[in-house]
Amino acid sequence: MPERSSPHPTVILTAEKVERRFGGFTAVDVDHLDIHRGEITALIGPNGAGKTTLFNLLTGFDRPDAGQWTFDGHPLAGVAPHKVARLGMVRTFQLTKVLSRLTVLENMRIAAPGQLGERLWTAPFSALWKRGEKENTSRARALLARFLLDDKRDELAGSLSGGQRKLLEMARALMVEPRMVMLDEPMAGVNPALKQSLLGHIVSLRDDGVSVLFVEHDMDMVHEISDRVVVMAQGRVIAEGTAREVTNDERVVGAYLGERFGSDLGETASALSGEGGGR
Numbered sequence: 515m516p517e518r519s520s521p522h523p524t525v526i527l528t529a530e531k532v533e534r535r536f537g538g539f540t541a542v543d544v545d546h547l548d549i550h551r552g553e554i555t556a557l558i559g560p561n562g563a564g565k566t567t568l569f570n571l572l573t574g575f576d577r578p579d580a581g582q583w584t585f586d587g588h589p590l591a592g593v594a595p596h597k598v599a600r601l602g603m604v605r606t607f608q609l610t611k612v613l614s615r616l617t618v619l620e621n622m623r624i625a626a627p628g629q630l631g632e633r634l635w636t637a638p639f640s641a642l643w644k645r646g647e648k649e650n651t652s653r654a655r656a657l658l659a660r661f662l663l664d665d666k667r668d669e670l671a672g673s674l675s676g677g678q679r680k681l682l683e684m685a686r687a688l689m690v691e692p693r694m695v696m697l698d699e700p701m702a703g704v705n706p707a708l709k710q711s712l713l714g715h716i717v718s719l720r721d722d723g724v725s726v727l728f729v730e731h732d733m734d735m736v737h738e739i740s741d742r743v744v745v746m747a748q749g750r751v752i753a754e755g756t757a758r759e760v761t762n763d764e765r766v767v768g769a770y771l772g773e774r775f776g777s778d779l780g781e782t783a784s785a786l787s788g789e790g791g792g793r
């Protein structure tokens with residue numbers, strides 16, 4: 515549906531020859547990857563394709579065996595996650611048990627930049643620190659209002675529904691005012707009623723100028739909001755293009771049909787082919 519990818523996009527993230535091996539097994543072997551600025555990019559692929567491992571590498575949560583990548587001109591290989599976030603690239607995380615025992619507002623406040631970091635050491639209890647805390651709280655409240663969670667602010671995060679948790683994960687990521695957000699399966703465990711609202715929030719991020727990269731198995735979502743789709747299989751990028759282009763790509767259909775479970779891409783491709791009068 516959207517297919518609004520610009521013919522002359524600028525690149526916000528570019529990766530070269532990124533490799534991650536676990537023992538003798540190569541989980542990621544990406545020769546080249548560009549993510550376009552201001553677009554919604556879906557990263558899809560069968561189970562075990564290396565999508566999450568690539569996310570972890572790009573955001574500093576894992577170390578590559580080889581490779582380089584730059585975000586907005588900053589070389590990032592070997593840079594720690596909190597520094598990556600400070601440069602403007604954040605990823606969402608599923609709420610852990612520990613975070614579930616904190617309130618919604620506490621979850622937001624600890625996601626603020628510099629929290630538990632240098633600010634706390636150099637200026638505890640100072641006026642500067644208090645001002646920072648006040649700013650963090652008002653930013654957190656504004657984001658919670660945007661995601662319709664403000665009336666839940668004093669409730670434990672663990673008491674939220676699956677969809678509300680996803681909204682909180684996204685709101686938390688925005689505490690650092692990122693230029694790029696990486697979402698890991700944003701639709702997993704979300705009921706259909708909240709799905710549209712979540713999609714709307716992702717589109718509104720793009721409309722605010724934030725680049726979005728998301729991993730997802732839900733092909734309806736991929737078709738509905740992606741400007742561009744990158745397909746991985748066996749650690750490599752095997753295809754790139756609009757959702758329609760990649761679902762009609764034989765290499766992509768082959769990669770999915772090769773596995774028994776996972777995505778509905780095979781069905782989607784057949785449906786698309788049917789629309790187009792058969793293949």
Ligand SMILES: Nc1ncnc2c1ncn2[C@@H]1O[C@H](COP(=O)(O)OP(=O)(O)OP(=O)(O)O)[C@@H](O)[C@H]1O
Nearest residue numbers: 536539540541559560561562563564565566567568
């Ligand atoms: N820490 C690890 N140690 C050993 N093997 C790992 C490790 N992390 C990932 N792998 C392997 O790397 C491969 C890629 O895994 P990854 O989780 O990145 O795939 P994925 O595309 O995200 O899959 P899914 O869609 O199922 O989440 C898999 O075969 C996985 O078993």
